[in-house]
Amino acid sequence: MIEFRSVAKRFPDGTIAVDDFSLVIPSRKTTVLVGSSGSGKTTLLRMINRMVDPSSGVIEIDGESILDRNPVALRRSIGYVMQNSGLLPHFKVVDNVATVPVLNGVPRKVARAQALELLDTVGLSRDLANRYPAELSGGQQQRVGVARGLAANPNILLMDEPFGAVDPIVRAELQQETIRLQRDLDKTVVFVTHDIDEAFLLGDQVVILEKGAKIAQLGTPGEILANPANEFVASFIGADRGKRRLIVDANVAPRGDDRVLVDAGGYPVGLIAAPDGRLATGSPSPKSRSISNKTDQAGDA
Amino acid sequence: MVWLWNNLGLVLSLTLEHARLSAVPIVVGFAASIPLGWLANRYRIARGILLPTGSILFTIPSIALFVSLPLVLGTKILDPTNVVVALTIYAVAIMVRGAADAFGSVSADVQLSATAIGNSPWTRFWSVQFPLAGPVLLANLRVVSVSTVSLLSVAALVGNGGLGYLFINGYQRDFPEEVLVGIIAILLLALLFDLVLVVVGRLLMPWERLRRRPSRLKPVHDSAVHDSAGAAL
Amino acid sequence: MNFLLEAFAYIVDPAHFFAPNTIGPRLVEHLAYTGLAMLIALMIAVPLGLAIGHTGRGRNVVIAVTSAARALPTFGFVLFVILFTGLGLWPLTLVLVVLAIPPVLAGAYSGLEAIDRETIDAARASGMSEWQILTRVEIPLALPLIVGGIRSATLQVIATATIAAYIGLGALGRYLIEGLALHKYELTIVGAILVTALALVVDGVLAIIQKLVVPRGVSRGTARLTSTTIRRSSRSSEATPTPITEG
Numbered sequence: 001m002i003e004f005r006s007v008a009k010r011f012p013d014g015t016i017a018v019d020d021f022s023l024v025i026p027s028r029k030t031t032v033l034v035g036s037s038g039s040g041k042t043t044l045l046r047m048i049n050r051m052v053d054p055s056s057g058v059i060e061i062d063g064e065s066i067l068d069r070n071p072v073a074l075r076r077s078i079g080y081v082m083q084n085s086g087l088l089p090h091f092k093v094v095d096n097v098a099t100v101p102v103l104n105g106v107p108r109k110v111a112r113a114q115a116l117e118l119l120d121t122v123g124l125s126r127d128l129a130n131r132y133p134a135e136l137s138g139g140q141q142q143r144v145g146v147a148r149g150l151a152a153n154p155n156i157l158l159m160d161e162p163f164g165a166v167d168p169i170v171r172a173e174l175q176q177e178t179i180r181l182q183r184d185l186d187k188t189v190v191f192v193t194h195d196i197d198e199a200f201l202l203g204d205q206v207v208i209l210e211k212g213a214k215i216a217q218l219g220t221p222g223e224i225l226a227n228p229a230n231e232f233v234a235s236f237i238g239a240d241r242g243k244r245r246l247i248v249d250a251n252v253a254p255r256g257d258d259r260v261l262v263d264a265g266g267y268p269v270g271l272i273a274a275p276d277g278r279l280a281t282g283s284p285s286p287k288s289r290s291i292s293n294k295t296d297q298a299g300d301a
Numbered sequence: 302m303v304w305l306w307n308n309l310g311l312v313l314s315l316t317l318e319h320a321r322l323s324a325v326p327i328v329v330g331f332a333a334s335i336p337l338g339w340l341a342n343r344y345r346i347a348r349g350i351l352l353p354t355g356s357i358l359f360t361i362p363s364i365a366l367f368v369s370l371p372l373v374l375g376t377k378i379l380d381p382t383n384v385v386v387a388l389t390i391y392a393v394a395i396m397v398r399g400a401a402d403a404f405g406s407v408s409a410d411v412q413l414s415a416t417a418i419g420n421s422p423w424t425r426f427w428s429v430q431f432p433l434a435g436p437v438l439l440a441n442l443r444v445v446s447v448s449t450v451s452l453l454s455v456a457a458l459v460g461n462g463g464l465g466y467l468f469i470n471g472y473q474r475d476f477p478e479e480v481l482v483g484i485i486a487i488l489l490l491a492l493l494f495d496l497v498l499v500v501v502g503r504l505l506m507p508w509e510r511l512r513r514r515p516s517r518l519k520p521v522h523d524s525a526v527h528d529s530a531g532a533a534l
Numbered sequence: 535m536n537f538l539l540e541a542f543a544y545i546v547d548p549a550h551f552f553a554p555n556t557i558g559p560r561l562v563e564h565l566a567y568t569g570l571a572m573l574i575a576l577m578i579a580v581p582l583g584l585a586i587g588h589t590g591r592g593r594n595v596v597i598a599v600t601s602a603a604r605a606l607p608t609f610g611f612v613l614f615v616i617l618f619t620g621l622g623l624w625p626l627t628l629v630l631v632v633l634a635i636p637p638v639l640a641g642a643y644s645g646l647e648a649i650d651r652e653t654i655d656a657a658r659a660s661g662m663s664e665w666q667i668l669t670r671v672e673i674p675l676a677l678p679l680i681v682g683g684i685r686s687a688t689l690q691v692i693a694t695a696t697i698a699a700y701i702g703l704g705a706l707g708r709y710l711i712e713g714l715a716l717h718k719y720e721l722t723i724v725g726a727i728l729v730t731a732l733a734l735v736v737d738g739v740l741a742i743i744q745k746l747v748v749p750r751g752v753s754r755g756t757a758r759l760t761s762t763t764i765r766r767s768s769r770s771s772e773a774t775p776t777p778i779t780e781g
Contacts, residue, residue, distance in 0.1 A: 076661030086656025090749035132751030
């Protein structure tokens with residue numbers, strides 16, 4: 001569990017990136033920090049692995065203040081995935097993935113073997129292991145970045161807009177991979193994005209941030225959609241533009257039981273099954289929300 | 302400084318001569334490097350010939366070039382032409398590389414849009430490529446300028462070193478002050494040339510002043526001027 | 535043309551190779567001056583350049599030093615110093631070291647500067663200590679430019695050592711200087727050829743080394759991507775190296 005208590009960050013040039021921020025990030029869930037640029041979300045993320053130290057306040061991981069820990073050791077125990085993968089260009093893919101285990105003293109051969117397994121985990125062919133990052137596509141590089149973050153089997157995985165630099169199709173694939181990984185591995189994931197749809201897709205807990213890391217709303221995607229806390233949130237999620245409120249389009253003839261759904265602006269969004277004119281309801285359990293695939297419990301999404 | 306005061310006339314006339322002898326290589330070097338640099342940037346074969354040649358020429362120690370040119374040019378050893386030609390060769394060698402990089406640094410997108418608007422290659426060069434390559438060209442030109450002013454002094458060994466005369470004379474007479482005056486005069490002259498170039502650059506490229514400066518600039522050189530001894534890459 | 539042929543004849547005459555004060559010993563002497571000065575300069579400038587490049591502090595010093603070094607007339611500098619210290623191996627070496635430091639410094643510093651900040655950030659975030667970042671990431675990636683700086687400096691030293699013959703220190707420059715003084719032009723050409731050959735060979739070797747140290751996975755193109763970027767600095771003089779200003 002990661003806890004922020006009254007954390008603030010003021011940079012030397014005077015900007016206040018984070019102002020009195022408090023939050024509990026539960027273990028083994030995905031928490032998404034979402035907001036526009038300047039909301040301090042990346043700063044918050046980077047405070048967890050001490051790439052940035054708070055000006056005031058306390059950050060604890062499992063009850064222990066991180067300021068007491070040696071930053072280098074701390075970082076080796078936390079996985080970090082950044083936007084442009086940040087792979088070392090002069091290391092082969094397999095060596096990039098094995099970076100942290102090797103730093104921790106694991107013999108290179110062993111580390112490499114583990115790295116190959118991780119490539120499988122993130123859905124990459126082992127053929128790429130001996131290539132250099134420059135030879136890989138953007139999506140492949142990002143997967144290697146994720147593999148690297150998982151290499152030391154950390155409990156916490158930090159992801160800083162990891163899919164921002166790839167095209168939408170690849171991004172969708174990577175998002176699904178992330179969901180699958182989280183289902184299989186149960187890490188505590190802290191994910192930063194400016195894309196609210198991505199936040200709703202990936203997050204068990206979504207934290208919408210305003211400038212200065214002020215929490216505008218905190219909750220599950222469903223809670224936020226049902227009850228945006230204020231105008232800022234409504235605007236951020238598109239509720240004010242009617243994006244989230246859907247109605248059946250009476251102008252379009254039904255195809256079988258399907259009706260076309262449009263948002264309040266009249267833009268088509270999808271289809272809904274309406275047998276006998278009644279809207280279908282169900283109890284979806286999004287795949288990311290189950291605790292693990294070892295039990296059948298539905299998670300507390 | 303008594304010596305300086307007594308010999309002000311000499312120093313000034315030497316300075317003038319120094320300026321004259323250095324200015325020509327700088328100007329010619331710049332002018333010649335534009336077409337050559339453009340070719341080197343545009344055509345791989347040209348790059349493969351021009352850059353290594355420049356690199357090799359640049360590796361030749363200047364005194365060797367000063368004394369060898371009479372053989373090639375048919376001039377007398379003490380002819381100032383040798384020195385001017387040699388310095389011009391160095392200037393071109395540095396600038397061609399610099400110009401090639403300068404033209405290479407102009408964004409391809411900008412050039413494409415210039416063509417799409419309807420520019421011919423000629424007008425595109427003069428209204429887009431050349432101005433945008435300006436900053437890098439200027440940077441390299443400043444290097445050439447300083448180097449030329451400094452290098453000229455070596456030619457005192459063949460009687461045409463401008464202010465370099467003070468070095469030899471001062472040494473022979475065991476008179477450090479004279480040598481020092483020579484050094485300082487050259488530094489000042491180099492500074493003056495540099496200021497002129499900067500001012501001209503500001504006047505001709507007003508849009509550059511508007512550019513925000515990021516706090517950690519990535520140097521422009523590296524490859525280009527950096528492997529000054531000319532790495533033909 | 536005459537002189538050229540005479541010069542070649544002179545060079546290939548074995549009598550001119552091994553006896554004292556001939557090509558062989560003078561070549562060795564030249565290499566010795568160069569090697570000694572470069573060794574000392576490297577021991578000073580490389581750690582310094584790495585420290586400045588890694589921490590980012592002191593970059594203005596590097597810029598200033600490099601610019602000043604480029605403007606300094608080395609011939610005058612040599613003569614000036616020797617007038618005070620007198621002739622000798624160590625005074626000359628001192629001068630050569632002082633002249634060799636700026637290009638090496640600039641090379642080390644700019645080599646580090648040219649590395650993508652994100653790569654460094656990722657290395658740090660993965661848990662590398664500062665020393666590990668320096669040795670496992672920065673130095674390998676900066677090596678080509680560091681060698682480039684060494685190349686610049688070596689040529690500078692070779693050239694300056696040539697001119698030092700003017701003040702009576704031996705080595706290959708003697709041919710040039712004596713030839714001029716005695717109006718024996720063929721001797722001068724001999725000197726010019728020898729010095730040029732030496733410079734070209736040494737530069738060639740270092741150029742090959744420079745190509746060899748480019749890390750695999752970093753193609754020439756990519757390594758230069760950050761260097762020949764559109765980003766031109768208005769403080770351009772910082773980045774440009776010290777071309778040979780002497781000899």
